[in-house]
Every structure is written in C-alpha cells, then in structure tokens.
Amino acid sequence: MDPFLQRRSRPVKRDSLVLRAARRGGGWAAVLALARLADVAVSVLFPLALAHAIDTVLAGRDVLPALLPCAALFALSAAAGALLELGAGSAAARATAWVRHLLVGRLLAAGPARGALPAGEAASRITAGAADAGTAPVAAIQSGIALLQPVGAMVALIVIDWRVALGLALGLPVIAVLLRAFVRDVSGSVRRYMTVQGTIAARLGEALGGARTIAAAGTSAREADRVLTALPELRDHGHALWRAQGGMGGRGLVVGLLLQVCALAVAGFQLAAGRITPGELVAVAQYAGLVVGLGPIVSGLLRLARARAGAGWAAELLAAPVPEHGTRDAPPGPGRLEFRGVRSGGVLDGLDLVVPGGRSVAVVGRSGAGKSLLAALAGRLADPDAGEVLLDGVPLPELSRPALRREVGYAFDRPALFGATVRDAIGFGPEPATPARVLAAASAARADDFVRRLPAGYATPVTDAPMSGGELQRLGLARAFAHPGRLLVLDDATSSLDTATELQVAQALAGEFGDRTRLIIAHRAGTAARADLVAWLDGGRIRALGRHADLWADPGYRDVFGADGR
Template identity: 65%
Template sequence: MTLTGTAADRLLLRTARRGGGWSVVLAVAALADAVATVLLPAALAVAVDDVLSPGPLGPAVAVCAVLVVVSAMTDVLMEWATGAGTARVTAWLRHAFVRHVLAGGPSLGLDPGDATSRVVGGAAEAGLAPAAVIRAVVAVLPPVGAVVALVLIDWRIAVALGVALPVLVLLLRSFVRDITGTVRRYLDVQGTMAARLAEAVRGIRTIAAAGTVDRESGRVLAALPELRREGDAMWRVQGGVGARGLFAVLALQVAVLAVAGLELAAGRISPGELVAAGRYAALAAGLGPIVTHLGRIGRARGAAARAAEIMELPVPPENTGELPPGPGTLEFRRVSAGVLSDVDLTVPGGTAVAVVGLSGSGKSLLAALAGRLADPDSGEVLLDGVPLPRLSRAALRDAVGYAFARPHLFGGTVLEAVGFGTPGAPDETLRHAAVTACADPFIRRLPAGYGTALADAPMSGGEAQRLGLARAFAHGGRLLILDDATSSLDTATEREIGRTLFGASAGRTRLITAHRAATAARADQVVWLDGGGVRARGAHTDLWRDPAYRAVFGADR
C-alpha cells in the first residue's frame, strides 16, 4: 500500500484536536519560556552595563534572576504537559485504529502482525505530533525575537545575521523531508518482520514438528540488515543536519560577533549590548530545539502515513435498518465474489442446508457472505427479504450466529467464552448451550469448572470447537452458520450434537459447510458447489447417485 503525505497530515490534524487542555497548557508554558528566553539577553545587557558603570546597581540583576526562574519552571511544566498530552493523543489514536480495524472486519484483509506493529509502535510515534508541532512553532519565536532585538541594538548586526539565516531555513526543510521518508521505510521493514513473526507464532507447532526452527528464525529475521540500513540512514540524516547546522551556526555567530565588535569599537553599542548580540546570535541560529521537534514531527508523519493507509480503507457502512419478523429465509441473488459467480440460491427459513464441494469451491466464502463477514463484488444477500447492508450492525449480529473450524475464544473464564457476543445472557442459558454442544462434561472436569480462567484451560481442537458451537448456540438469532465447525469432533460427539442441530426443534435456519457425507445426509437439503456456482441441490440420497458427488467425500466413483 502506498499513500501520499496528505492523508497522514489529515490524520495528524485529527489527533491534534485530542490533546485537550494539555495542549493549551503546553502552548502557554512554551510561550512563557520563549518570552523569558528572548528577554534574558536584554536584561543581561543592562546588568553588564550597570556593573561597568559607577553608581548603585539597578534592578536588572534581579530581573535576570526572575527570568531564569521562570524559564526553569516553564521547562518543568512543558515536560509534564508534553507527557500527559502525548499519552492522551496516543490513546485516542490507538482506540480509533482498533475500532476501524474491528469495524472493517475480515474484509480489510489485514496481516495481524503488521497491523499490530502499526497500532503499537506507529501510534506512539504519531502521538508525538501535537506536542512537537506546538513546541516547534514556539521554538521559532526566540530566533525571530533575536532578529528583532539585533535590529534594535544595531541594524548592521542584523544584516550580518540575515545574510546567513536562509541557509539554516533550507537545511531544516530538507531535514524534515529526509527524516519523514527514512522513518516511513524503517517502520515498513519493522512491520514486515512483525508480520512474519506473527505467522511463525501461529504455526509454531508445525515448525517444531518439521524441525525448521533455524530456517524460520532466518526468515523472520531476514529483514534485519535492511532494518539496520534504515536505522543508520535515520542517524545519518540527524547527524548530517547536526554537523552542517553546527558549522553554519558557528559561522553565523562569528559574523555577528565580528560586526558587533566593530560597532563597539566605533562606540555605536555598549559592552552590554555586545554581550546581548552574542546571545541573540546564538538564539537566532539555535537549531537544536527546532531540529529536535522537527525530527519528532518527521517521525510522526512517517508513522501516521502507515496508520492512515489502514484508516483510509473503507469499512462496511453502518446502517440503521431492522429485520421484520420472519423465519430466517436466506437469499443469494446473482452473487459474485472470489471463486463464486452469479450464485442464485434460496435457503428456506427453519431448514438445515449443507453446503458441499471440493476444496476451493467457495464453501467458506459462501458462509462468510451469508452473515456479511464479506461483501459480494456484485449481487446481493438478503435475510427475510432485507439486504444485509441495510441492517444495523446490532440487528445483523443479533440475527446471525457463527461457529468456525478453528474458533478463537475470548473472555476471562470459560463461561464468559461461551457468552461472548451475548451480553446479559443468563448463566443458565450459557450452561444449557454448553450441554447442547457436548462441552459440559469436559468443562466440569476443569479446576474451577465454568469459572476456570480461559488461559488456564488447555483444550484440544475438538474441545475448542465444542466451546465455539456452544457460543453459537447461546447466541440465538434466526440464522446459524457453521463453517466446518464439527471437523475436529469424533463421530459419536458429532452425532450427539447433530440431534439438536438437525432436529425438528432446532427452529433456526442452519447453513452448514460439510466435509462428511454423514453430515450432508442429515440435512434437509444439500447445495453442491462446483465450478464457481451451484452445480446441483437436493436431498443427499438423490445426489449420491452421481459419482462426481460421491467423489466430493472421497467415495469411489
């Protein structure tokens, strides 16, 4: 994915508004510090002239002390406001990123490792932007004030400064451009490594069984040299601007002090003004604070560009439609998506339909389209006559329950895992769902039964599937979709669950992707997918006469 800086800057502007009162505190403190910094050389000039002049000292020394105290106090307040404001902005950005990713769902097609890298590391970098912008803007005030002060001291000194100053401005501009690009490339490589690591963790048992630990370690870490190159490039950019800036600053200060010395010799300025001119020359050429904050802005823009790539991805629109009363009739009207083309299919309400086909025929895709985990490229899917995109997210998820081949379980305890997605469901309902899914016996053997922490409840693939089925049964709704959700169950357990799933009392419409002939045989109707469409539909016993249908289940032709 590639994205211009415009989207990244828009995202940073949105985050800047989230700084709240801390941004105001930071701006006021930074402004007070800048004013104190600009006034201090002038007060110091008066103090020096007072010391060199006969007579009592004036209040200039006391003013210098007050300005130093003000500067110290505002420094502390700026650090406090920067930390608090950055934490608030980063938290908002992470919340917004996570909400967008979860709202987009599977349709975004994101790699988990890369997405995690963007939200964890990228959000932290992007969160620095509001404070860095405020401090960078205010950091410009001392140089501007210094130029004005030099004009007031002697216009010839200001001319000497003005000749060299544009070089520093061009240097800063190129720095922001270069640091933004290299940070973006660094984070891209970091995201690639995170994606490979997440993939390896998901397949860690396969890696261990195959004895390919060294090879996979090499694959995950293969991008380290590139990461080092980009890291070195960042430091070269930073170091390069520092070295060139130091030379430019020294040359500028020498020029200003040389002219100021001539002016002192000519009697046009006082010794105190010579001291002030030197201090103001250093302020006018002060690259340090500006480079620091511009570097943070550059890193923030690079990170925001990566975050904005995902934030700009469209998510399914949120509508407000509700479902009318109905039996759960599911319709596919000329639906095309992936391997599926022009699928016309009606699943009557209250029936159990098994979807079969060879691997790659689109069974799981059809199941995803049925509950809007994916949207078709063309055509539409309807539930009780209402196109799914018109429904509110709450109405859709209340109506449709899913069970998957490899369910991911969420919640603090086993009981919470069964109730995930059904807030407020009574414990009795959740326990009954577990009984229906044949999960109750192994749950009761756990140390604390249903109250066992999920992290302390190691489960086999079949036990996890039973919890996934229990979660789907507890969900309720008028449409239940099982995407290969019994593949890891033993025959006896699958037969027991089937009594409820296919019984007349099941009530709900059931769409079941099936790999076993026994599952298809118990369904009210079978839909046979082949060649991107529905090859046939009917009773399993009727379709079994076709040798090609038997071959779907590995039976002899």
C-alpha cells in the same frame, strides 16, 4: 466508530490525521504551548536583563535591582521546564491513545474485509506507528514555537543595533537551505525505516503463528534468519537517519559559528564607536547563538517527521473498507435465506440458492469450491461482487448492524475464544448471554461435562483451560447456541468432533434449535445425511439441491466425500 471516520467517505490523509492527533492533546497541549512560549520568552528577555545588570555594575550603581529581573526569569524558566515535561508527556499519551483507539476500531469494524495486511504488521502500526503519530501535539507545538525564538532574538538585535542584525541576516538563507535538505532526507529515512520495521513484524507474526510447524520441521534457525533478513536494511535506514541528523548538526555548527563571529565582529566595531554598551555586546553574543542555533528547530522537525510518518502508516491502515449498514430491523419471518445471482471472489459465479426458513441445508463440494465463502456471505462477513443475499426478503446491507448480528450466529472450525473466563467466552456476543443460557448452550453443544472438569469450572480463565480441537469446537458451538437468532451458520464447525458427539450435536440442532434456519458447511457424508437438504456446490453454482439419499446415486456426488464415499 469514531466520528472522525464517519464523516469521511474518502481515505484519511496523513496530514489530516496529524492535525487531528495534535488537537487530541487537549488541555495538556495548551499547557505545553504556554510553557514553551514562556521558555522562549525567557530565552529572548534574559540577555537584555543580563546586559542591563552588566552595564549597571560597570556604571557603579546598585546592582540588586538589576539582578531581580534575572532571578525572576530564572524562576520562570524552571517552572516552564517542569511544565514542558509534564505537558509533552501527557499530550502525547492522549494523542497516542486516540490514534490507537481509531486504528483498532477501524480494523475490527472492517473485519475480514481488512485485506491481506499481515497481523504482525498491523500490530506494529498500532503500537510503534501510533506512538509516533501520537507525538503530533509535541511536534507541532515545538516546531511552530521554535521558530519564534530566532525571530524574537533577531528583533532584539534590531533594537540593540540594526547593523548587527543585518550582518547576521545575510547568512540566514544558508541556514534555510540546510533545513530544507534536512527535512527532505529525514522524512524519507523515517518512512523507509518504518516500512522495513513493519516487514520484520509481519514475518515474526507469521513465524509465531506457525511455531508448532517450525518446531516439528526443525527449521527454527532458518525461520529466525528469514524474519531478521531485513535487519541490515533497517540498520542502513537507521544510519541514514543519524547521518542526516549528524550532518545537519555539523554543517549547522560551522555555519552558525561563522555567522556568530561575523555578528560579534560588527558588534565590536559598534562598541568601539560607542553605539552599544559592553552589556549589549554580551547580549549580541547570546542573541546570535539563538538566531543560528538549530538545535530546537532540528529537534522539532525530527519529531514532526516521525509524527507524519507514523500518521502515514496509520492512514494506510485506516484505508481498510468498512461495510456500511442500513437502518432496518429484521422483519418477522422464519429465517428464509436466499442467494440471488451471487458472484464473489472469482469462485461463485451466478449462484442461486434458497434455504427454507427453519430447515437445515448442508453445503457440500470439493475443496476450493467456495463453501466457506458462501458461509461468509450468508451473514455478511463478506459482500458479494454481484448479486444479493436476503434474509426473510430483506437484503442484508439494508439491515442495521445490531439487527444483523442479533439474527445470524456463527460457529467456525477453529473458533477464537474471547473473555476472561470460559463462561464469558460462551456468553460472548452482541449482548452477554445470561448464566442460564450459557449452561443450556454448553449442554446442547456437549461441552458441559468437560467444562465442569476444569479447575474452576465455568469460572476457569480461558488462558488456563487447555483444550483439544474438539473441545474448542464445542465451545464455539455453545457460543452460537447461547444467543437468540433465526439463522445459524456452521462453517465446518463439527469437523474435530468424534462421530458420537457430532450425532448428539446434530440431535440438538434438530431439536432444541430446530426452529432456526441452519446452513451447515459439511465435509462428512454423515453430516450431509442428517440435513433436511443438501446443496451440492460445483463450478461456482449449485449443481443440485435435494436430499442426501437421493443425491447419493450420483457417482460425482459420492466423489465429493472421497474415494470410499464416506
């Protein structure tokens, strides 16, 4: 995890993230700052150089020496402009990459504990939100240095004639009020725009996840309307943003023109009185434009507002709790798993269960009894609200992350495959499995035959390997088998297998993997019958623990498997 998060026990705040992202611009941020400073210096110095050249011409002196500073400033301005583009793009890219790494790392570290944030909205925050937050280096530098331009121009006006500067300064409070109102309006509009954008992304993610259901129901048009129902609201917030920007531009233009006219009128009187030269009058016109010109300031504030809004989105994402792990290694032991007084999710209520090391225990119960929750607690994919879970006498939170993930393997009912090829998908884990272990695991999961029939066998890209639900489950089992450990948790991992294949897998579990402790979430009576023990989960607790054959005499137990008892 990024050290920025490791040092913080409290949620990351938006402005803290903005500052950190700005610093991540690195050397390119320095290049951008220097280029922007050079650009401001040119804008402040050029009117003085031009004034000197004009007065030189009017005095009939040699104009060439007076034009050399103007030419040098032109060249500096061109170089600064090129560096501005390069520095801004590079600094924003570095900062955006850092923010995205931070978000992805935090979400994956949080795992199932990331909360109910829809996947589509999370993806939107990682892409669009992080991109806006990544403009922090540009926004911070542009906003800060943009203020130097009117300050420098005002200083130059004071040097030319303090009366002209005073006349212009009297109108600056009006500009300050306009800027404050602009910041308030823009910040709210950007935040609301991003919120609605995230809502649309979340709904689109839901619709894509259920594409088959939507197609089968013939409701694609209705779903499209549901996904895009927030578009008018998004449009309204976008229009509000443009209205704020346009209104600021219009009001700023009127106020700026009035102040420039005032400054030029005062300068005209000063020229008539012989206190300033014609060239200085030209300079006054340019400096007055720099003082009241709000374009660079407005642009910087708008970027800063977007950066802060994007960072706020990211900060909310970073609030996902990340489980803290201990430093202990797993002690020697057979893999004894123990639940003591576990309460969780309002479903498990003071549950006690001991899974003997090296034995298989099938967990059965009605739908909603908490079987999958129990499986998640067994390997700390979730933490109990109360009570504790121990592996060979050690509470799971005391184990280091590598030790926990090394000792506990999972297979799920709908496994997700990661890796470029099928071989990579089976070997995916804390440490990549060797080719020999991949082959042995695939054989034990009865996946070897169909994998070899794929176009390139184990080298077939996962995206080019269409698989049935049963084949997918077999690869998930193979992945769990491919890594050493003392505890295997099978969360309904054989539900899509035919009876014969399930029996073969059960034989492998009892034979090749018989030294591992196996916690099996079961829905079939046959699966429960092949386990050493059955834990009957009912009412949030273990109602009975025993052999399937002994429990079968209880009608309530038979009802768990359906009306026909199978």
